[in-house]
Amino acid sequence: MRALSIDRPGEASFVDLPRPDPREGEIGVRVSFIGYCGSDLNSFRGINPLVSYPRVPGHEIAGVIETLGEGVPGSFSVGQQVCVLPYFNCGQCNACRMGRPNACKHNQTMGVQREGALTEFVCVPHGKVIPVDGLALRDLALIEPLAVGFHAVRRAELQAGERVVVLGCGVIGLGAVLGAVSAGARVIAVDLAAGKLEQARGLGAEDVIDASSQDVAAEVARLTGDDGPSVVIEAVGAEVTFRQAVDLVGSCGRVVYVGYAKYPVTYETRFFLMKEMDIRGSRGSTLADFADVIAVLKARPGIGDLIVSRTATFAEAADAMRDWDADPGAFTKIMIAVQHPSEQPA
Template sequence: MRALSIDGPSRLSFREIPEPSPRSGEAMIEIAYIGYCGSDLNSFRGLNPLVSYPRIPGHEISGMIAALGEGAPGHLAVGQSVTILPYFNCGACNACRLGRPNACKNNETMGVQREGALARFVCVPCEKVIPVDGMRQRDLALVEPLAVGFHAVARADVAKGERVVVLGCGVIGLGALLGAKRRGAETLVVDVSAAKLERALALGADVAVDASREDVAAAVAKFGGAMGPQAVIEAVGATQTFQQAIDLVASCGRVVYVGYAKEKVAYETRFFLMKEIDIRGSRGSTREDFEHVIDYLRSHSGAGDVIISRIASFDEAPQAMIDWDRDPGAFTKVMIELDGRHG
């Protein structure tokens, strides 16, 4: 069967790989959609230090169970629509022992440290398979990236009635927005793309700020009132926004970093103490985050129409990556449809 391969920086090809068959305890999934992730783009650009080449990308997955190996649990059946938890943890490190496998020291993610799913079939352990009824296959491929944003909201301990600022309106930032709204928070989002801000407003953001034209600090001060925002979630991964999050958050508030800066960041550390703020990292997501996103998407069936920028066929997958690389600001989420049979 054909698989899309990132062969090296700026090099893509289709290559033939053996069609898999499920071993004991595994499920074989026929892929319907794969979402391109920022990690895939960085792998294509040669900027992902976790990737060795060649690498099949793809960890934002939807599909159907095509076959089950011996010993498969009874709740799984051939023909079910599913999404996949694409993280593989070691079970032995401190994070795993604390019940936080998403932060596993030795984590391997599909499409990054191990082969991804951009092919017709993939086999995975049954415990990674999440069956989902009543949702479009297209939207199932949104669960993983949105869950990363939901996890950042959980790390921020967002509560009903709080004011939350989200820096960045890519798909992870939109996930944080939706997660915060789901908890009953008021939200202000910041980006430099008018199109992305429009998407955020369509998804329920209370205030949208264009950082290329507006004074972000003044807008946040107006939004936060006398207390200021209780939480700021950084989903850009830039030096400026890392620093800005500290400046914007209220005293005794929480800053969560879900993006990561590509270079060292210098801080005015006195604000850590004077404000007595909590600074937290957020990595990946958990099965619980997946379930929360699934519940959200079931009750908001139009969200995918807002979030997805482009759907390309499998044959068009290389060009879709090239186009995204050339103009990343033009896309929020690029989806690859494997065979055109799914809705």
């Protein structure tokens, strides 16, 4: 079977790999769509510290069950449309024992620490496979990245009516916008790109701020008054927005970091005490977050068309990665159609 391999920074090519057979407890999934993630772009650029080369990228997965290994529960059947929880936790560290496997100390994510799914066929444990009906097959590949944003909202413990600032409107930030709106919060979305702000507004953001032309702090103060926002979700992963989140949040508020900065960040730490604020990290997502995203996508089936910027064929996958690298602001979500639904085996 063919797969796209990032051979080394800046270089990607197609390779032939042996087609795996599902082992006991595994499900064989014919891959239909893969969404490109920022971690894939960082791997291509050589700035993902968790990746070794060569690496097959891809962990935003939509596919169809093709084969079942021995011992797979009867709730799974050939032909079901599925997405995949792409994180592999150890089950033994303290995070796993606490029931928080997304924070596993030894986590391996498909396409990052282990081979990904930008190929024709993958085998995964049945506990990682989630059947989804009632959605376009392409949109199943949106569930994982949106769920990361939903998990940040879960970490924020939002209450209906709270004012929330989301810094960054890439797909993770848009997931946070959608999750916050679904929780009944009033969202202020901030980004440098007007197109992404329009997407945030389309998902339900009440207000948007163009950081390329507006004073973010002044606009947030105008919109929230003396109280400030109850929550700031940082989904950029830059030193300036890490500090900005602390500056913007209101007294006794919560800051949730779902991005991470490349370089160390220097804080004015007195705000931590003066505001008596909470600072929380958010990592990956859980099956509960997947379920929440699936419910929202079913209720609002136009979301996929709003978010997906480009759908490339499998043959165009390397070119699409190069195009994204050359102009990252031009795309919100690139989908790779590994196999068109009409080509799926009956």
